[in-house]
Amino acid sequence: MATSNAVVHDLVQRGYEHGFVTAIEQDTLPPGLSEDTVRAISARKGEPEWMLDWRLKAYRHWLSMEEPAWSSVHYPKIDYQAISYYAAPRTKDAPKSLDEIDPELLRTYEKLGIPLEEQKALSGIAVDAVFDSVSVATTFREKLAEAGVIFCSMSEAVREHPELVQRYLGSVVPHTDNFFAALNSAVFSDGTFVYVPAGVRCPMELSTYFRINAAKTGQFERTLIVAEAGAYVSYLEGCTAPQRDENQLHAAVVELVALDDAQIKYSTVQNWYPGDAQGRGGIYNFVTKRGDCRGARSKISWTQVETGSAITWKYPSCILRGDGSVGEFYSVALTKGRQQADTGTKMIHIGRDTRSTIVSKGISAGEGKNAYRGLVRIAQRAENARNHTQCDSLLLGDRCAAHTFPYVEVKNPSAQVEHEATTSKISEDQLFYCRSRGLSAEDAVGMIVNGFCREVFQELPMEFAVEAQKLLTLSLEGTVG
Amino acid sequence: MLSIKNLKASVDGKEILRGLDLEVKAGEVHAIMGPNGSGKSTLAHVLAGRDGYEVTEGAVQLDGEDLVGLTPEERAHRGVFLAMQYPVELPGVNNSLFLRTALNAIRKARGEPDLDAVAFLRLMREKLKLVNLREDLLKRAVNAGFSGGEKKRNEIFQMALLEPRLAILDETDSGLDIDALRVVADGVNALRSPDRAMIVVTHYQRLLDYIEPDFVHVLAGGRILRSGDKSLALELEDKGYGWITGEAA
Numbered sequence: 001m002a003t004s005n006a007v008v009h010d011l012v013q014r015g016y017e018h019g020f021v022t023a024i025e026q027d028t029l030p031p032g033l034s035e036d037t038v039r040a041i042s043a044r045k046g047e048p049e050w051m052l053d054w055r056l057k058a059y060r061h062w063l064s065m066e067e068p069a070w071s072s073v074h075y076p077k078i079d080y081q082a083i084s085y086y087a088a089p090r091t092k093d094a095p096k097s098l099d100e101i102d103p104e105l106l107r108t109y110e111k112l113g114i115p116l117e118e119q120k121a122l123s124g125i126a127v128d129a130v131f132d133s134v135s136v137a138t139t140f141r142e143k144l145a146e147a148g149v150i151f152c153s154m155s156e157a158v159r160e161h162p163e164l165v166q167r168y169l170g171s172v173v174p175h176t177d178n179f180f181a182a183l184n185s186a187v188f189s190d191g192t193f194v195y196v197p198a199g200v201r202c203p204m205e206l207s208t209y210f211r212i213n214a215a216k217t218g219q220f221e222r223t224l225i226v227a228e229a230g231a232y233v234s235y236l237e238g239c240t241a242p243q244r245d246e247n248q249l250h251a252a253v254v255e256l257v258a259l260d261d262a263q264i265k266y267s268t269v270q271n272w273y274p275g276d277a278q279g280r281g282g283i284y285n286f287v288t289k290r291g292d293c294r295g296a297r298s299k300i301s302w303t304q305v306e307t308g309s310a311i312t313w314k315y316p317s318c319i320l321r322g323d324g325s326v327g328e329f330y331s332v333a334l335t336k337g338r339q340q341a342d343t344g345t346k347m348i349h350i351g352r353d354t355r356s357t358i359v360s361k362g363i364s365a366g367e368g369k370n371a372y373r374g375l376v377r378i379a380q381r382a383e384n385a386r387n388h389t390q391c392d393s394l395l396l397g398d399r400c401a402a403h404t405f406p407y408v409e410v411k412n413p414s415a416q417v418e419h420e421a422t423t424s425k426i427s428e429d430q431l432f433y434c435r436s437r438g439l440s441a442e443d444a445v446g447m448i449v450n451g452f453c454r455e456v457f458q459e460l461p462m463e464f465a466v467e468a469q470k471l472l473t474l475s476l477e478g479t480v481g
Numbered sequence: 482m483l484s485i486k487n488l489k490a491s492v493d494g495k496e497i498l499r500g501l502d503l504e505v506k507a508g509e510v511h512a513i514m515g516p517n518g519s520g521k522s523t524l525a526h527v528l529a530g531r532d533g534y535e536v537t538e539g540a541v542q543l544d545g546e547d548l549v550g551l552t553p554e555e556r557a558h559r560g561v562f563l564a565m566q567y568p569v570e571l572p573g574v575n576n577s578l579f580l581r582t583a584l585n586a587i588r589k590a591r592g593e594p595d596l597d598a599v600a601f602l603r604l605m606r607e608k609l610k611l612v613n614l615r616e617d618l619l620k621r622a623v624n625a626g627f628s629g630g631e632k633k634r635n636e637i638f639q640m641a642l643l644e645p646r647l648a649i650l651d652e653t654d655s656g657l658d659i660d661a662l663r664v665v666a667d668g669v670n671a672l673r674s675p676d677r678a679m680i681v682v683t684h685y686q687r688l689l690d691y692i693e694p695d696f697v698h699v700l701a702g703g704r705i706l707r708s709g710d711k712s713l714a715l716e717l718e719d720k721g722y723g724w725i726t727g728e729a730a
Contacts, residue, residue, distance in 0.1 A: 435554045451571055451574035
């Protein structure tokens with residue numbers, strides 16, 4: 001095993017390619033959190049009274065809550081008074097077109113491979129670009145509007161579509177849900193809003209690209225996607241951050257609502273700065289994501305590829321309320337260096353004939369720690385519910401760890417619940433086999449790991465599957481040698 | 482082409498090869514036979530450069546270049562190919578992607594341009610016929626869920642595709658029924674060529690009915706005890722190894 005360990009070791013020692021900082025004038029709130037902070041954020045965004053009240057209610061509730069400590073991740077106590085809760089590129093007015101956006105910002109996204117000019121953009125993908133606390137651009141809006149699809153920043157949605165926001169915001173993840181969701185509800189600064197009207201199949205892939213730039217700033221974005229009866233939408237989020245010595249908190253909330261026969265496909269390729277090999281710096285990615293299959297035969301599918309962040313702590317979940325609704329969770333989580341991940345899903349079966357599928361692939365390298373934590377709950381009235389869970393861990397090297405915490409609660413005797421789990425290492429035989437055919441050790445490991453993740457990558461939209469494979473191979477470089 | 486002189490090699494500190502000499506010229510097929518534990522598989526793995534097989538003395542040269550000290554992939558780039566006794570499964574790794582990556586890695590090391598997808602597909606189809614493999618096997622993961630016979634045929638298919646200078650077949654006949662054996666042997670015979678050498682490692686004479694060797698060597702106790710033409714294999718079949726190794730048959 002000597003060689004494969006050495007190979008793995010080198011693969012982990014690799015730089016982070018999105019670690020640059022954009023020099024841009026910013027409007028930043030001083031660090032600290034109080035009712036005044038909440039009011040200041042709301043005022044900056046010109047929000048109506050009801051929105052401010054909603055935030056304040058959440059803030060007051062948050063004050064009564066304790067930070068949870070049940071996960072398997074470890075981190076020094078976060079000082080919530082040391083974080084700035086709002087940072088935005090300084091502009092006179094909201095830019096009306098791309099011409100009015102600071103060219104430095106456009107260059108930043110260009111550098112990240114996300115051109116915001118529509119003629120340059122990937123065909124068929126509309127992008128909302130969130131920079132620190134605000135959305136800086138949303139592409140292809142007119143084209144989407146023709147189909148009746150609303151795709152805009154959350155700030156705009158609050159102003160332009162208050163009735164929709166009021167109806168759905170917090171209806172899946174209430175402000176009382178958990179510590180980080182409460183905090184997010186109080187201070188969220190922007191995010192993406194998607195509304196697909198009844199019977200409409202969204203004509204393009206929608207995507208939000210999150211970038212944290214400012215130092216000592218938390219990012220708290222809020223995403224809300226509503227698919228009316230018979231609607232379909234596929235949405236993808238990507239994230240990067242500069243390389244910094246300090247830890248930065250990213251506490252987002254994502255809510256999905258699928259009505260009768262609607263389908264939402266939500267994909268994440270998360271590549272926040274993971275910190276260095278010694279564990280200095282990196283993003284704390286503490287996110288609440290939940291989808292509500294409110295309508296009959298609705299379907300929500302989560303796919304995530306998590307390679308970044310110092311700590312990933314999240315459980316994209318599905319509430320299978322509608323009869324015959326379907327929930328899916330496909331996950332690849334890679335931890336290397338000192339990264340920690342505690343991730344998984346909850347599938348809450350309430351309706352009859354509901355089905356859920358969980359495929360989780362955890363890869364640990366270096367001193368990375370990877371935990372799958374999942375709950376499958378079959379409620380009493382959920383006749384004929386079915387779940388299949390497959391949970392595989394791959395260990396690279398001998399200093400990493402993988403844990404699995406599956407919870408199953410069944411209250412209806414007609415339920416069928418299956419759980420499969422494996423833990424494996426890349427064997428010396430596999431490595432030798434590949435190398436004897438001419439592949440370098442590094443390519444061999446990359447290929448075997450990508451093979452391990454195949455079932456999940458298949459679920460990603462085509463362009464992103466290719467990106468995800470590249471990202472995984474890049475993330476692994478330096479872990480092998 | 483291949484020159485092995487006084488080769489000594491150990492696994493886990495235990496000496497397995499104890500001064501082995503072998504000369505193989507281009508175009509020749511050499512059979513290495515011997516009882517269990519004689520060092521046949523060790524020789525195959527030493528030639529392919531597997532970690533853990535430590536060469537303690539002697540020299541191995543391919544076309545005048547020393548192989549000892551080269552990594553397995555460097556040897557592959559120079560034309561060494563080992564058809565394994567137990568081909569491993571690579572779950573989720575697409576067979577044709579695997580082969581294309583391997584072939585292009587070898588081409589790159591030789592300063593040749595990458596083969597594009599279309600040219601590669603054409604090449605694969607041509608080589609598939611050689612071993613009578615179905616094309617859908619290429620869409621599957623490498624060796625995953627393959628039958629024993631399919632795995633062995635896949636090895637020969639890989640060999641056909643990578644066109645090695647020196648092919649080593651390690652117990653390719655093991656676990657094959659007679660029909661599969663014939664297919665594999667036909668594939669190997671089709672790959673015999675004046676500028677390619679082959680070493681066929683086998684326990685049984687049976688394989689040599691189908692792949693006719695130019696030379697047969699008997700390996701025992703980590704040394705070649707006797708060499709001859711194919712009649713030696715028939716004699717072994719008749720008398721057993723004890724006749725040469727001096728042990729009771």
